[in-house]
Amino acid sequence: MDQLAPVTPAPPLAGDTTADVVIVGAGFTGLWSAYYLKQQQPQLDVVVLEAHTAGYGASGRNGGWVIGELAGEDRLLAGLEPARRDACLAQLRDIPAEVGRVVASEGLDCDFRHGGVLYCAARYPEQEARLRQQLAHWHAHGHGTQDFAWLEVAALQQQLRLAQPYGAVFSPHVATIQPAKLVRALRRRVQELGVRLYEHSPVRTIRRYEALTARGRVRARWVVAALEAYSGSQAGVCSQQIAVQSMIIATEPLPQALWDQIGLEHGQAFSEWSRLVSYGQRSRDNRLVFGARGGYRFQGRLRTPFVLTPAEVALRHKLMLELFPMLAQVRITHGWGGNLGVARGFAPQVVVDAANGVLSAGGYGGEGVGASNLAGRTLAALICGTPDECLQIPWQTTPDKLRRWEPEPLRWLGYNGIMRSFDWEDRVLNDRHSASWKRRLAQQLARRMDGLLQ
Structure with missing residues (x-):
């Protein structure tokens, strides 16, 4: 957000009002929902209530990937007949293109680039074996080489030059944006379309057909809880998401000579294929944006304000230099993080909740920039009764069918135990002197712990 000019906040809600739809939360889910509601039925009276300012949460503080998939999509689509599965996959793969269409048609300035992604084996040989297994899995589940294609080292180095490459998978189904710019642009556009936005209006309670703040209430035919990680502390929202944190750094703008050494000429994103994922991209102002690792706080407590500590910046800087040692003398100028929602089973x-006129969406598992666009279309279609192909995707559920996370302290112990097993695996495999038995043991433990998350 600090790259943008200050914006005058919308006024807070003062008193009671009515609307056709009230949306709680002005992040990507809420703003996309408002946008598509106005596209489908321009006459709708739509109110958006935001506790701070639009994009205050993870929507303005993320890695900027628009991914053409949903977290856990294999389990989500399992059991569908082939024709419907293919149709759902086509809908998911089209998410970056749909965002691009709206960005172009509405003139949204957000540094959108549809350059695809490189999933890289980049630090130890076991990554190559796991990545090749994943590629075989993708191909066995309805994806072709046009969706996921193997790149040998020479082909990878034409796009991205890593210190120790073993190969990569390229997929065209990822775009990148500057998230704070997209939030700001969507905020402006929905207001132009007639949406009533009230900022600094934290909602205390969501209940049947209404949302209540300290200074007023909005009664509506539909209430949309677009809160994602922030839904756990909201009275009246039936959600089993927990809040976890992602953390990202960015370098100073790099000279062209360094970019000639790195690559990424065409807006590609990249990800290193370990269980503790590292990822990044080249920004429009020529910074390297790099995210890695995350965190969970006891009882899923939100982290706010979200400023990275020197140790958190240093860890991500160290991982970045393992991939790009030519950046050793480059300054890290920005570090940030966001709270994101994870549903049990990563679904x-x-x-x-039709009986109470309440809809919600979330649990995107760190892939919310793209998934929120699909959610906005889905929520708008459900409210308007509009037939839409996005409704074929089987991610709708009801409050009584939500899976619950384990109670504390089991949740905290389990999360940290799993993350420590991933970290141990990564350290063992990244040490070329580790004994073969130790490498096998580390992988077996991490794989079993990984299964607990499903």
Whole structure:
């Protein structure tokens, strides 16, 4: 957000009002929902209530990937007949293109680039074996080489030059944006379309057909809880998401000579294929944006304000230099993080509580920039009764069918135990002197712990 000019906040809600739809939360889910509602039925009276300013949460503080998939999509689509599965996959793969269409048609300035992604084996040989297994899995589940294609080292180095490459998979189904710019642009556009936005209006309670703040209430035919990680502390929202944190750094703008050494000429994103994922991209102002690792706080407590500590910046800087040692003398100028929602089973969901007129969406598992666009279309279609192909995706559920996370302290112990097993695996495999038995043991333990998350 600090790259943008200050914006005058919308006024807070003062008193009671009515609307056709009230949306709680002005992040990507809420703003996309408002946008598509106005596209489908321009006459709708739509109110958006935001506790701070639009994009205050993870929507303005993320890695900027628009991914053409949903977290856990294999389990989500399992059991569908082939024709419907293919149709759902086509809908998911089209998410970056749909965002691009709206960005172009509405003139949204957000540094959108549809350059695809490189999933890289980049630090130890076991990554190559796991990545080749994943590629075989993708191909066995309805994806072709046009969706996921193997790149040998020479082909990878034409796009991205890493210190120790073993190969990569390229997929065209990822775009990148500057998230704070997209939030700001969507905020402006929905207001132009007639949406009533009230900022600094934290909602205390969501209940049947209404949302209540300290200074007023909005009664509506539909209430949309677009809160994602922030839904756990909201009274009246039936959600089983927990909040975890992502953390990202960015370098100073790099000279062209360094970019000639790195690559990424065409807006590609990249990800290193370990269980503790590292990822990044080249920004429009020529910074390297790099994210890695995350965190969970006891009882899923939100982290706010979200300023990275020197140790958190240093860890990500160290990982970045393992991939790009030519950046050793480059300054890190920015570090930030965001709270994101994870549902049990890593299954994002659209929750329909028709009896109370309440809808919600979230649990995107760190892939919310793209998934929120699909959620906005889905919520708008459900409210308007509009037939839409996005409704074929089987991620709708009801409050009584939501899976619950384990109670504390089991949740905290389990999360940290799993993350420590991933960290141990990564350290063992990244040490070329580790004994073969130790490498096998580390992988077996991490794989079993990984299964606990499903």
